Amino acid sequence: MLYKKKDKAKKQPDAAPASPSSPATSSEDPYDLSKLQDGISTALSQLKDDLAKNRVGGRFNTESIEFLRVKPHKGSKDSVKLGELAQVVPKGGRMVTVLASEEDHVKAIASTIVSSNLSLTPQPDAHNALQLNIPIPPPTKESRDHAIGLAKAAMEKANSSIRDSRGALHKRLQDMQKKKLARPDDVRKAHEHMEKLIEKSHKDVKDLFETARKALERV
Structure with missing residues (x-):
């Protein structure tokens, strides 16, 4: 009897096979391209923002002034965005006004704008000590060429970001195939879907x- 009990005890651990739902045997979905799609959407959104900030002529993009860093107090090491110290308002035609929240900040704001690469010369308003008037110079061939160069750099940045997203997905699919977490046919089809998305995204960037x-060029 003792021998039979002992024999039964030895066989018992082998009687419970690993559950099919065990994490060790679960696989990822090779058709899940959500991270790639998110990466593409982010790249396109950033490109649109970059291109919108890169205007010459027409209505001046006030963000180029608002994002300048200002040291509000003389000798201060800390700086803040100009937009936190003043309102920047396009006035129509080729004029922008900057309305400071405090008179003590006007001089620092004016100095920051003059020393920037925007080629702007703010002028104190004769009727309001808090206001600066900024005439916007007309675009030149050089400024157009510079803007187009910046647009091209933004395009290349977007394409590079999309390629990075593609590389991450390509690596994940390769790992899944090596570890046999997905069938080769599913991995191949997932690659095809990936390449179609990439091709479309590069076309969107170019457009x-x-x-x-x-x-x-029309400005």
């Missing part, structure tokens, strides 16, 4: 750039 380039 956005071409639209911006033509607008810049």
